[in-house]
Amino acid sequence: MNDMITMDQLRPEQSAYIRAIGGSGALRHHLLDMGLTPKTEVTLRKIAPMGDPIQIELRGYELTLRLDEAKKIEVEDIHQKAQPKSPSESYRPIAHPGVGELGTDGDYHVHERGDAIAKGQPLTFALAGNQNCGKTTLFNQLTGAKQHVGNFPGVTVDRKDGTIRHYPEATVTDLPGIYSLSPYSSEEIVTRDFLMKTRPSGIINIVDASNIERNLYLTMQLMELGIPMVLALNMMDEVRANGGSVRINELEQTLGIPVVPISAVKNEGIDELIDHAVHVARHRESPARIDFCAESDMPGDQVGAVHRAIHSTVHLIEPYAKAANLPVRFSATKVIENDPLIGKALALPPEAQTALEQIVRVMEADSALDREAALANMRFTFIENVCAKTVVK
Structure with a gap:
């Protein structure tokens, strides 16, 4: 067992387990929201030429930290992580159900419903996602030229609204890019207030398919709000180009919300995404799942x-x-x-x-x-x- 040190002291390709997260308030909560929880294995991958920031890998994704943040994370048991074996299985994508169709287990779209909103009645959507996930590109694809920019009340955070193409009764608000619904930045507070006070007809949650492990943290918190929601799995073209894939049907059955693979840059899957979003909003289909603690495999109790x-x-x-x-x-x-x-x-x-x-x-x-x-x-x-x-x- 190595003596306890802080994460900034690791050398490239060294791995360790997080012992404790220092700091307090917003900074500590921010670190936890990034997945830096006790007993998590982390690997230092790169150090910037000037020594700050550093790039680490954890939970299947990469993360960049400033040195002053890394100094607040105590680690132990320094070791060399075994390289993962290349997957030997091949995966053949299967057809993705259309709006209202059943999935492979027959329970697609089993949601709590309210009274349906009649066709032609106004619908409001919130577009939410992490930073750098293609949200602005998707907003432009959803709305075309029918958009305008302002500010949220009381803050300088930009607010963009637009009319969704082919659905003149549907408007979408592009919310600031955030990683969680914690109330520690103006962007997070603006997003949370808009969702809880405005209660839009639906949420379009855009997720970077190439960094899905990091993006789903916000998804889970959005689902807990109980608002009808569809997940737009963006950059699927890049995932496929790198030889990867996502089992879309299994993912949406596990989450209990529609999952639509898209490429915002190439305008692929946008019409299907819009149709799903309008469907869940009109039929008030709230997420089928908001309980994420029952099937975990955490150690002990x-x-x-x-x-x-x-x-x-x-x-x-x-x-x-x-x-x-x-x-x-x-x-x-x-x-x-x-x-x-x-x-x-x-x-x-x-x-x-x-x-x-x-x-x-x-x-x-x-x-x-x-x-x-x-x-x-x-x-x-x-x-x-x-x-x-x-x-x-």
């Missing part, structure tokens, strides 16, 4: 600890969330993370606040992780399991 905490919190805060017009599941995960804005909006009475803190203490003791790390680890473990089954490198 981490799954059970997080699962029990979330579901206990849902029951505890449900009347307060409904009174505040907040999505219950999303509010439960956020209040466990000690999200200040959600906590303020819920306005829990003292006895409920005491019960919540007891739930969190039990979860931290059983999982051996603090409240923020436990939730981040739950989400990323689910993502790793999903990608292991559906992503062919």
Whole structure:
């Protein structure tokens, strides 16, 4: 066992396991949201010519960190990571179901529904995704020249709105590029406020197919809002060119939302994406899945600890969330993370606040992780399991 050091001291191609995440507040939460949770294996791949930043690999994707961020991450058990074997299986893509068609197991589009929105009635969509995932290109493909730019109220963050092609009754708002719905930047707050206060008819979530492990973290939080949603899997042409693929049908059955492969740059799959988005919005088909803790493979009792905490919190805060017009599941995960804005909006009475803190203490003791790390680890473990089954490198 090597002496404990910080991540900035690793040498290229050295691997280690994260021991602890230092810092506090927004910075620490940001690091956890990037997948840097305790016990995660990381490998240093590159160091910039001037020594800052560094590029690391973890959980199947690459991440760039500034040195001052890397210095806050304690690591242990330095080793040389074994090179993964090339996959020997070949994957033959199968047909992707059209709108309203059944998938291979017969349960495509099993969602909670409300009263359908009649054809011709106004529809509103939010376009959400990570930075550098092709969101601006997709927005332009969705709207063409029918768009205008302004600002969100009270901030200098750009707001772009447009009319979706072929559907004059449907408008889409291009939200800022973010990596999570944590309230630690103006872009994150603007996005979250728009989604929770405006409650659009649907969400179009664009995901970079070549970096799917990183992008799905935001997807999971969007799904917890309970808004009808479709996932646009962008840059599939690049994935195929590199010999990879994604099992689209299996991915959408696992997530419980339609998944449409697209190439925004080449205008491929855009019409199918629009049709799916309009379909789920008109029929008010909310995501079939918002529970991500039951099928994880976390060591020990981490799954059970997080699962029990979330579901206990849902029951505890449900009347307060409904009174505040907040999505219950999303509010439960956020209040466990000690999200200040959600906590303020819920306005829990003292006895409920005491019960919540007891739930969190039990979860931290059983999982051996603090409240923020436990939730981040739950989400990323689910993502790793999903990608292991559906992503062919």
